[in-house]
Amino acid sequence: MNDPTHISSRDNPLLKRLRVLAQDSTAYRKQGQVWLEGDHLCRALLARGHRPATAVFSDRYWPVAPHALRDACEHRVLVPEALMAGISGLESPAGVGFVWDLPATVGPKLGQAAVVLDRLQDAGNVGSILRSAAAMGFAQVLALKGTAALWSPKVLRAGMGAHFALHLVEVLAPEDLGDLGVPMLVTSSHRGDFLHQATLPWPCAWVLGHEGQGVGAALEALASQSVRIVQPGGEESLNVAAAAAICLHASAAAR
Structure with missing residues (x-):
């Protein structure tokens, strides 16, 4: 697996996109992706057999991150704590987040609860x-x-x-x-x-x-x-x- 990419600029296009996804409640409808912040949501995604498009870690959390999260996908990014906090929508910013491609939109399934x-x-x-x-x-x-x-x-x-x-x-x-x-x-x-x-x-x-x-x-x-x-x-x-x-x-x- 490739080594993670280090990002240090607040103006990086990925970080700009993540800030929009984290702060705009309907941005996912245009971008077709969601930002899943925190260990619990990331693990829940993996437990259902899904894989993220990108995994983002703070440089402080990366050395102690569980292998299940570190190895979740090929595209992994490391950012400084301050930049992770700038993305976060949480009171206490998490050390990990996933970008996940939303499934294709389809209508209601007939005959199902x-x-x-x-x-x-x-x-x-x-x-x-x-x-x-x-x-x-x-x-x-x-x-x-x-x-x-x-x-x-x-x-x-x-x-x-x-x-x-x-x-x-x-x-x-x-x-x-x-x-x-x-x-x-x-x-x-x-x-x-x-x-x-x-x-x-x-x-x-x-x-x-x-x-x-x-x-x-x-x-x-x-x-x-x-x-x-x-x-x-x-x-x-x-x-x-x-x-x-x-x-x-x-x-x-x-x-």
Whole structure:
């Protein structure tokens, strides 16, 4: 394997591109790549059988970096600590990051279990839902236009590697979901069958709505079932990521 390339200039084209990927939530859509910062995300990518296009290490971390990370790809780059910190979107900059080429964009997979995100705004909620989807056996997540960018740095960090286990499609319109080939279940805080009493189909598509407005009328019209979660403590509603975890677990347990 070739020796790593040393970069010492802040104006290096690669470092300029990485700063954009790290700081612009939708830059990946133009560049076709994502910046995966930190040991955990890098290892998660490798664990799913993927390989980065480029591996970037701080000169301080390189001597102690695990061989799995050092040998992840042919194109390896070493940069000074200060330049790594200039790329980082973390409070404590990591010593390693991968540049990964995104898979080709394709549409929803018909007949497969799915999670549908209807204009969710909070990146932390979206990332948490991706983790729950992957854990509970939902192989695809479909995001309507207006949902936080699925491959943005904040969603990637919140997803903790779940992205690499999922088929992700975004910027969809409600009419794109009219024929998924599985029943569509919408979540509600005030009407529908109580989850613990409902008969849940499998496979299915769970629809999770905007944090304040809930599921939009267009998707409600496509749904075959509306479901709510019993709340004996009397709260008005649950955080959408918490509700997603409960609903997806109920589907997994009922299979």
